[in-house]
Amino acid sequence: MWQNMKNGFRRFMQGRYGGDQLSRAQLIAGLVCYLLALISRVTLFSYIGLALYFWALFRMFSRNVEKRGEENRKYLALTGNAKTSFRQAKVRAQNSKQYKYFRCPKCHSYLKLPRGVGEVTVTCGKCKNQFRKKA
Numbered sequence: 001m002w003q004n005m006k007n008g009f010r011r012f013m014q015g016r017y018g019g020d021q022l023s024r025a026q027l028i029a030g031l032v033c034y035l036l037a038l039i040s041r042v043t044l045f046s047y048i049g050l051a052l053y054f055w056a057l058f059r060m061f062s063r064n065v066e067k068r069g070e071e072n073r074k075y076l077a078l079t080g081n082a083k084t085s086f087r088q089a090k091v092r093a094q095n096s097k098q099y100k101y102f103r104c105p106k107c108h109s110y111l112k113l114p115r116g117v118g119e120v121t122v123t124c125g126k127c128k129n130q131f132r133k134k135a
């Protein structure tokens with residue numbers, strides 16, 4: 001009986017996408033919305049939670065594997081960037097006594113100079129833009 005169900009499920013899932021990091025995030029976000037609805041008694045949250053669950057299920061059972069994979073890649077790139085910039089902001093805050101942080105006027109990437117170095121010519125490591133800066 002159990003074996004039959006397992007086989008049936010496997011047959012059902014054949015050629016379908018299955019779960020990924022994005023569907024896991026959707027399920028967690030859906031659960032959070034549901035809990036918010038319970039705590040705040042705002043029913044809108046439970047609808048959002050339900051929508052997130054349906055969306056996650058839709059993606060897991062989808063046969064368009066390529067499209068779903070693309071969505072997951074985008075999600076990973078987005079969260080990866082957010083994690084990296086959060087980590088960098090933390091490092092900047094920790095080192096702000098030693099270094100003066102500023103952005104390149106051309107490409108806006110972060111640069112730093114040791115404090116008390118005086119006015120120097122800075123070359124951006126990313127776009128090779130040169131400019132004067134006091135630190």
Ligand SMILES: [Zn+2]
Binds near residue numbers: 104107109124129
């Ligand atoms: Zn630059």
